Amino acid sequence: MATREITLEGFAEVVEQNDIVLLDFWAAWCGPCRMFAPVFEKASEQHADIVFGKIDTEDQRELAAAFHISSIPTLMVFREGVVVFSQPGALGAQQLDQLITGVRGLDMDAVHADVAAHQQQRAEQTQKEAVR
Template identity: 65%
Template sequence: MATVELTTENFNEVVNGPGVVLVDFWASWCGPCRMFAPVYEKASEQHQDMTFGTVDTEAQTELAQAFGISSIPTLMVARDGVVVYAQPGALPEPALADLISKVQQLDMDEVRASIAAQQQQQ
């Protein structure tokens, strides 16, 4: 599956949907972003049951600002509409594979309960 270009128009619909969604915040001038792109594309081909999206931070400045993106590439992962990972830095292929595996193993009921407990403490 090819990656999906995410914009302010389709971002919420894609990311808040069911399943696992990976989002790569990048820019064409960014060397580490260009190095990470083939790793990300290969993972998208290996995991066709997931959605792999990209956000061009130059073209989609509103999205980059909304998520506080100050360093690229930044990888964000959402599962069933809940952001479960967001870190800057280009991941090597084994680290990305490990992250995907861990996200697949998450107990989302447990994650939602943890989020609800944190919100009650605030």
């Protein structure tokens, strides 16, 4: 599968309906973004079961702001709707393949349990602060 453009309007659907989603936040004027683009495109052709999305930060400012993107390129990976990786900077082909292997190997039951525990902690903290 080739890369596809992701916009604010279709973002939630893509993340919710696909097991693994890799997102490349980029801009046309960004040299490192242009260098990373062929690596990202080639990986998309080698991993047809993964969605490889490109988010143009100039066109999708609201989406970039929602994820606090301050450097590009930034690569973000979702697995089962959870952000499991986010890092600015271009990766080489080998690094990207290692990342994909790592994401595939995640114990998502443990990840979801960690997320639930973190959300519970935040809810308890919010309650404590509201009582004060």
